[in-house]
Structures are given as C-alpha cells and as structure tokens.
Amino acid sequence: MPDTIYLDDAATTRMRPEVLDAMMPYLTEMYGNPSSIHSFGAQCNAACEKARKTIAGLINAKDNEIYFTSGGTESDNWAIKSVAYMKKDKGRHIITSAIEHHAVMETCEALIREGFEVTFVGVDEMGIIKMDDLRAAIRPDTVLISVIYANNEIGTIQPIREIGELARSKGVLFHTDAVQAFGHVPIDVEAEKIDMLSASAHKVNGPKGVGMLYMRNSARIPPMVHGGPHERRRRAGTLNVPGIVGFGKAAELAGAGMPENMAKVTAMRDYLIDRILAEIPHSRLNGDRVRRLPGNANISFRYIEGESMLMMVDMKGIAASTGSACASGSLDPSHVLLAIGLPHEIAHGSLRMTMSERTTKEELDYTVEALKEVVGKLRSMSPLYEDAVKNKEV
Numbered sequence: 001m002p003d004t005i006y007l008d009d010a011a012t013t014r015m016r017p018e019v020l021d022a023m024m025p026y027l028t029e030m031y032g033n034p035s036s037i038h039s040f041g042a043q044c045n046a047a048c049e050k051a052r053k054t055i056a057g058l059i060n061a062k063d064n065e066i067y068f069t070s071g072g073t074e075s076d077n078w079a080i081k082s083v084a085y086m087k088k089d090k091g092r093h094i095i096t097s098a099i100e101h102h103a104v105m106e107t108c109e110a111l112i113r114e115g116f117e118v119t120f121v122g123v124d125e126m127g128i129i130k131m132d133d134l135r136a137a138i139r140p141d142t143v144l145i146s147v148i149y150a151n152n153e154i155g156t157i158q159p160i161r162e163i164g165e166l167a168r169s170k171g172v173l174f175h176t177d178a179v180q181a182f183g184h185v186p187i188d189v190e191a192e193k194i195d196m197l198s199a200s201a202h203k204v205n206g207p208k209g210v211g212m213l214y215m216r217n218s219a220r221i222p223p224m225v226h227g228g229p230h231e232r233r234r235r236a237g238t239l240n241v242p243g244i245v246g247f248g249k250a251a252e253l254a255g256a257g258m259p260e261n262m263a264k265v266t267a268m269r270d271y272l273i274d275r276i277l278a279e280i281p282h283s284r285l286n287g288d289r290v291r292r293l294p295g296n297a298n299i300s301f302r303y304i305e306g307e308s309m310l311m312m313v314d315m316k317g318i319a320a321s322t323g324s325a326c327a328s329g330s331l332d333p334s335h336v337l338l339a340i341g342l343p344h345e346i347a348h349g350s351l352r353m354t355m356s357e358r359t360t361k362e363e364l365d366y367t368v369e370a371l372k373e374v375v376g377k378l379r380s381m382s383p384l385y386e387d388a389v390k391n392k393e394v
C-alpha cells in the first residue's frame with residue numbers, strides 16, 4: 001500500500017513519466033524561441049506543431065483550429081468574453097448551465113456586471129441539462145451557448161451532440177468546457193457540432209499551466225491577450241514549448257489508451273460506488289449512474305459534514321475532495337449539488353473521489369474501510385444523527 005491514496009484526479013493528475021521525458025530536452029538544451037527563424041527556433045516550432053496535430057486529432061479538429069493557452073481557465077475566459085464583445089451589436093444574451101465550473105460561471109457573472117444578460121439553465125436530479133428549458137431560453141439576441149461537457153464535481157456527461165445541433169440550427173455559437181472530458185472520453189467536434197472547446201493538460205496527465213482553446217475556423221473570435229503575432233495572431237506570447245510538448249505527449253498517450261483505460265477506470269469506479277452504497281447506510285450517489293465520467297464517484301453521507309470527513313480521511317492517507325478544489329475552504333455548499341436538488345444539509349456531507357487507471361482495488365478496499373470508520377465516528381458525535389435516531393428515522 002502506498003503512503004497516500006490519491007483520489008483527486010478531477011483536481012489535477014500525476015504527470016506520466018513519458019510526458020516528463022518528452023519535455024526534458026525543451027527544458028534544457030532545446031531552448032529556442034519557436035518564433036525565431038534559426039534552426040534552434042525551428043526545431044522548437046516543429047515540436048509544438050507536432051503536439052498541435054496530436055491534440056487536434058484527438059477531437060477530430062484541424063491543426064489550425066487549436067490555440068495554446070495557459071490552461072482551462074484562460075480558454076473559458078477567452079471563448080466567452082470574446083464572443084460577447086464581438087457580437088454585442090447583434091445581441092447581449094448568453095446561455096449557460098447552472099452547473100458550470102467557476103471559470104465559466106464567474107466569467108458570466110463578470111459579463112453580467114458589464115451589462116450582458118445570462119440565462120443559467122437548470123439540470124434534472126441527475127445533473128443533465130433540461131433540454132426543453134435550453135431550447136426555450138434561446139432568443140433572437142442570444143449569441144452564445146456554453147455548457148460544460150462533463151461536470152467536475154458529479155461527473156455527469158451532457159447531451160453535447162443534441163446541444164450542438166440545437167445551437168447550429170439557431171445560428172448560435174456553441175462553446176463547451178471539456179477540461180474534465182478531454183482525453184478521458186471520446187470527443188468529436190464535427191459530429192457534436194462544437195464551435196469552441198476548452199481543455200487543460202494537467203487534467204490529463206500533462207503539466208500544469210498549459211491548455212488550449214479549439215476554435216472552429218468559421219467561428220473566429222478576436223484575441224483576448226494582445227501582443228506579438230503568435231498563434232496565428234490570436235493569442236500573443238512566446239509559446240510554452242515544454243508545456244505544449246508535454247500536453248501533446250499526454251494527449252497521445254490518452255488517445256492510445258482510451259478504450260482500455262475507460263473500461264478499467266469505470267470498473268474501479270463502480271466497485272467503489274457499489275461497496276459504499278451497500279455498506280454505509282444513508283449514503284447516496286450524486287449524478288447519473290451511467291452518463292458519467294469513468295473516474296468520478298460523488299457520494300453524500302447523511303448527518304455528517306464533508307469538511308470533517310475530508311480531514312479525517314486525509315489523516316488516514318486518502319486524498320479526496322468535498323467538491324471542486326476551488327470551492328474548498330468556503331462554507332457554502334456546492335452550487336452543483338444544490339442545482340441537482342440536494343438540500344443544504346445533505347449537500348454538506350458530500351465527498352468526491354476521482355480516480356485514474358493507476359488506482360487499485362486494494363486502495364479502494366482500504367478507502368471503503370476508512371470511510372466506514374470515519375462516517376461511524378462522525379455520526380456518533382452528530383446531534384443531527386442523534387435526533388434522527390430519537391425520531392426513529394434511522
């Protein structure tokens with residue numbers, strides 16, 4: 001048993017050794033600027049173009065539709081703000097979902113403060129967007145629909161193709177935050193009619209601080225970062241060559257191993273979910289059982305408080321999360337759990353465990369035993385649980 005059991009892959013992943021190997025030359029002797037004309041630069045440029053091709057191939061995009069950024073947050077900001085500013089004379093209405101990542105949600109909130117209008121379409125109890133409400137929300141002045149591909153807290157995968165078809169039929173641009181989905185499940189921007197897509201290397205066993213925005217050639221939006229002519233004049237700044245090379249390698253490995261990893265991780269996830277639901281009373285799975293990311297298990301335990309649970313499992317060497325890492329430290333329950341209709345007190349007792357192809361059955365067995373102990377201990381100290389026992393609810 002390793003010292004730490006890492007069940008927080010949705011927050012960030014471990015870089016694969018092959019990724020570091022691919023990056024090393026570009027952190028040492030291959031230090032050229034890819035914009036330089038000399039061969040030093042040209043070699044670095046070629047390495048970035050190879051990564052671009054691999055990444056494009058993974059989502060059925062063209063090479064010249066991939067723009068490297070500093071990560072998922074920048075890609076989300078760029079896509080949403082630039083469409084809003086570019087189209088503001090046509091309309092100032094944006095549609096998104098109630099369960100977006102903070103990078104999309106806060107960007108929309110910032111636009112509201114600038115006078116744009118945003119509709120946050122609700123989801124059903126499984127966390128799937130209400131398609132009828134989405135359809136009804138589209139107005140003549142709607143310029144963008146942005147819906148998360150797969151949710152970072154509860155793992156639900158949205159009906160992206162349906163949303164893409166709807167947006168296309170209405171002449172509205174469609175962006176998806178696919179940071180959790182890219183490299184983990186198959187994505188096809190053509191078949192799914194996606195106009196813009198955000199991805200990040202560190203969620204797919206690549207390095208931190210590098211990501212990309214896919215932008216359909218017909219949907220060209222203006223730059224957000226101004227400067228030199230990099231990235232076909234759309235995202236200025238000297239390319240993060242080692243990061244991009246690492247991202248490319250991570251995408252290559254993710255693509256090659258996808259069917260195998262999906263099957264393996266899904267089996268592990270289901271094993272963990274089944275054992276917890278069977279062995280820990282008053283626990284429930286959040287999110288759709290099937291339309292779900294392979295590695296995501298999000299479970300609410302009644303009568304207890306997620307933060308205490310998180311700290312106690314941490315002392316047993318297990319790294320998990322109560323929701324999104326960004327929300328940790330805040331006492332507000334997750335907006336995602338509230339959006340699927342969980343009452344505050346149940347939403348508070350939730351634990352997100354996200355795993356990878358490295359996760360073993362032994363680690364999950366240890367985790368289940370630890371959870372049984374921690375949940376039992378916390379319930380024995382909980383006034384809520386005491387009341388429930390008195391009222392014969394349990």
Ligand SMILES: *Cc1c(COP(=O)(O)O)cnc(C)c1O
Pocket residue numbers: 010011070071072073074076101103148150151152177178179180200201202203209210211
């Ligand atoms: C992690 C994450 C982001 C942010 O990506 P960074 O590269 O860390 O900026 C955005 N959206 C989702 C769904 C994420 O999981």
